Amino acid sequence: MALYQSMGPIREHIYKEKHVGGVTLKDVDSQLWVKEFAAFLKKSGKLPVPKWTDIVKTATFKELPPQSQDWYYVRTAAVLRRIYLRQGVGCGALRKIYGARMNRGCAPHHHKTASSSVLRNAMKGLEEMKLVAKHPDGGRMITSAGRRDADRIASQVMTAQAIINAEAEEEAAAVEEEVAAAAPVTEEVVAEE
Numbered sequence: 001m002a003l004y005q006s007m008g009p010i011r012e013h014i015y016k017e018k019h020v021g022g023v024t025l026k027d028v029d030s031q032l033w034v035k036e037f038a039a040f041l042k043k044s045g046k047l048p049v050p051k052w053t054d055i056v057k058t059a060t061f062k063e064l065p066p067q068s069q070d071w072y073y074v075r076t077a078a079v080l081r082r083i084y085l086r087q088g089v090g091c092g093a094l095r096k097i098y099g100a101r102m103n104r105g106c107a108p109h110h111h112k113t114a115s116s117s118v119l120r121n122a123m124k125g126l127e128e129m130k131l132v133a134k135h136p137d138g139g140r141m142i143t144s145a146g147r148r149d150a151d152r153i154a155s156q157v158m159t160a161q162a163i164i165n166a167e168a169e170e171e172a173a174a175v176e177e178e179v180a181a182a183a184p185v186t187e188e189v190v191a192e193e
Contacts, residue, residue, distance in 0.1 A: 023155040025084050032157045033150075037077035040153055042070060047125045049073075061102035061112040076122040083123075083132055083140050084150055090139035094119045 025033060041047045053072045057065050068074070075098075082097060083089055098114035123140055126132040131146030142150070 022151065023158045025081065025150045025154045028154045028157045028161070030081065032161070033154055034074060034077045034081060036157050037080065037150070037153050038070060038073040040149070041073045041076060044129075046129050047073065047076060048128060049125075050121055056118065057115065058118055059099060059112060059114040061100060072118075072122070075118060076125060079119060079122045080126055080131060080142070080146065080150065083126075084142050084147065087141040088135040088137055088139040091116050091120050091123070093139070094123075 049072050055065060057063075058071075058075070078098075079094060082094060086093075095113035095116055098119065099112055100114075101109035102112040103109065123132060126146070127134075127140075130143060131149065132140045133143050135141040
């Protein structure tokens, strides 16, 4: 069962019109896509991971380095997603995006930017993999190979989500049938009393 078949006739028509060219990165959940693309980067083995990834903090306002062993792959996948969505984004803009407010105790919070070294190395690694290139106006832009890989992973995520949604619908239908089968029995018992 296709994802759009459970949407109703109007939404099905809109979905089919919108997705003529296939599934893109914009059509799937960002967390699922980043997780899958990070797994793709790790599996490919082409992304150069710096030696300092186990001790570096991702920003000055952080107290500890990331606890996950695969955090660099996840951050690189998230950076690629940002570049896909907004061509020409550079290190400064990414620093603001990945920044957050700094806890200053009793004093008011202030926004602090993320580490530029982590982001710059992630973009350099993506350039070496030929997924992004330098934008003529500054910053980075996604290449055709990067767009192809991103959309391929998005298609896989969409397919997996459709399967999960179909299984959830089947389970919900089975539960409704059980409840419906049990409901008349309780009404008959009440009527007999």
